[in-house]
Structure formats: structure tokens, C-alpha cells
Amino acid sequence: MERPCVRTRREAGERTRTTLAEADLVDESYQIVVDDGNIYLPVTDADAAEREGFDVVYRDVPAHDTQRTPADLLGFDPSYERLGDVAIVDETDPGRAERIADAILGSDLPVRAVLDRASKVKGDHRVRDWTVLAAEDRDGRPPTELVHREYGFEYVLDLSTVYFSPRLATERHRVTERATAGERAVDMFAGVGPFVVPMAARDATVVGVDLNPSAVEYLRENARRNGVEKRVTAINGDVREVATDHVGGADRIVMNLPHSADDFLDAAVTLAGDDCTLHYYDIQHEDDPFGPGERAVREAAAAEGYDIEVLTRHVVRSYAPHELNVCLDVRLSR
């Protein structure tokens, strides 16, 4: 069966497999193939692997003999995404959705619940509605709660109460790798902590703020789970109000609320120290993806006497036809 595979020289196979495993990209359902000096490692997400800089090709790889796949049971290969021990489908026909869900649970995949997206992400908390198509008993845990692994960290979260997207893993890694020991970082829209935890693991002192009480509970639990709770302060509230208690202390600020981050730039500038790096996420038309954000940051920064230097203009991903999710890394100094 043709699957997306990372192709690398045989000598680099083990190193590549480890990097892919850390990013939770290894597709365990298929076998690794060695052919003509190259090794082909099946991956769960071709786009994410490409963003990591790997050479992705499609080729026939055998399924693990011992594993009964959903395709074996259905006679076709259904599309689904895995997050921890939950499988997520995006189906419009309820009958087909249920058949796929039954096949996923009936297969040998380590999946305990199958969910269908029932709405877009919405509201201030950016949470979507879900339909539980099938679920096995999970020791009293809700079918929507799961543990996700990303770059060596573990995050427990409930998809029905918090925002989470595994598709941003590479981007989070790009940003959090820049955190340095001793710096003071603020994640203004922290969610369950996928920016906060890796920055704290690099010995930064991190304040994570979120309006959603459930996200903050999971953020605290994830800080403990990953052994970084001593360097993490988790605050439930509107970051505009929280900012007035943390004036001027931040060396680094993450603003991952791309549809409305510009409304919070005054709070970001309040939080910023005299030399601060801002990671500003935005969603804009492809014709001018960085201009509006750059102008908004410049205006808010100038009002408080900062000069700005744009360090990186980075396209994170395509968001919708002609719309891009982008990040501006900006240095504020005064």
C-alpha cells in the first residue's frame, strides 16, 4: 500500500527515526523498508514531516502483519488523524462515519475513542464541538480526554473543553527552541501549555495565561507531568487584566491567538521588558500576509517608546484558500 515515507540514507536511519518519534510522526502501522542504500520510514503526517525538512516520498510499504488495520475491515483506506489514543475523522455522512469508527475500534490500532468534528473552533476559548462516534471504557475518563506526545513532552487534555492542534507542533518547536535559561517568558494565550512546558524545560521562567479555566487546570497538570512546575506560573484570566500585574518583566512573549492578536498588542507592550522578543501569530490574505501585523506591532510599540526589528517573517501553514497563518518574530527595544 502506498504511504508517505521519509527517505534517508541508511546510515542516518536510526537518527531520523528518533527525530520522527520525538515529533510523534512515526506511523507504527507500517513497516520500515530498506531499498538500494536508502531507508523509508512511514510517517503519519507528510506535511509535518516536510516542514521538519525531511524528504517525503510515497511508496509501497507493507502493513505490519500482526496489525489488523481499519482498511482490512472496511475494504477501503479511511482518512483519520490520531491524537493520543483518540482517532479523529471528518465525515459528512453519519452512516459512513459510524462504519469507519467501528472499524477503527475493531482494528489493532491503540485507539480507545473515535470522534467526529461537529463544528469549527469557536468562541473566546477556541473549542470545537465533537460527536463521539464510538468509545471503549477508559477507566471513567471522558472519551475526549487523551495524552498527546510532542517533541519528548506529554500533554493531557480534553478536546471537548480546550483548544489543541497537533498540526502546530513544528511551529511550537521552532519558537520554543529559542528560549534560553533564566529568561522570563510569557505565553499570553497558553492553552494546555505546549509553548509553556518546552520553554520551562529550557530553564526559562514562564507565565502562562488563559481565559479558559479548564485549559489552565491542564496547563498546571502538564507542567507537573513534565517536571517543570517550579518554573511555571499558570494564571486563569483575561490577559489584558493580568498584564497590569506583570508590567515590564518579559524577555519573550508568545501571542498565539491569530484571529485577534492585534487587539492584545497594548497588553503585550505592557508585559514587555526593555528588550523583548515577540512571537506574533496572524492570519492574513496571501497577497500581504505580514504587512497588517507588522504595522499593528509597530504602532503599539511606538506608543510606548519601543523600536522594532522584524527578525523573521515565517509562514506557518496555509489556513484557508488564499489565507495564510503566519508568525512575525519581532524584537522590541528601548
Ligand SMILES: C[S@@+](CC[C@H](N)C(=O)[O-])C[C@H]1O[C@@H](n2cnc3c(N)ncnc32)[C@H](O)[C@@H]1O
Ligand atoms: C489558539 S488557542 C492557543 C493555545 C496554545 N497556545 C496552543 O498552541 O495550543 C488560544 C487560547 O487563547 C485563550 N484566550 C482567548 N482569549 C483570551 C484572553 N483574553 N486572555 C487569555 N487567554 C485567552 C483561549 O482560551 C485559547 O486557549
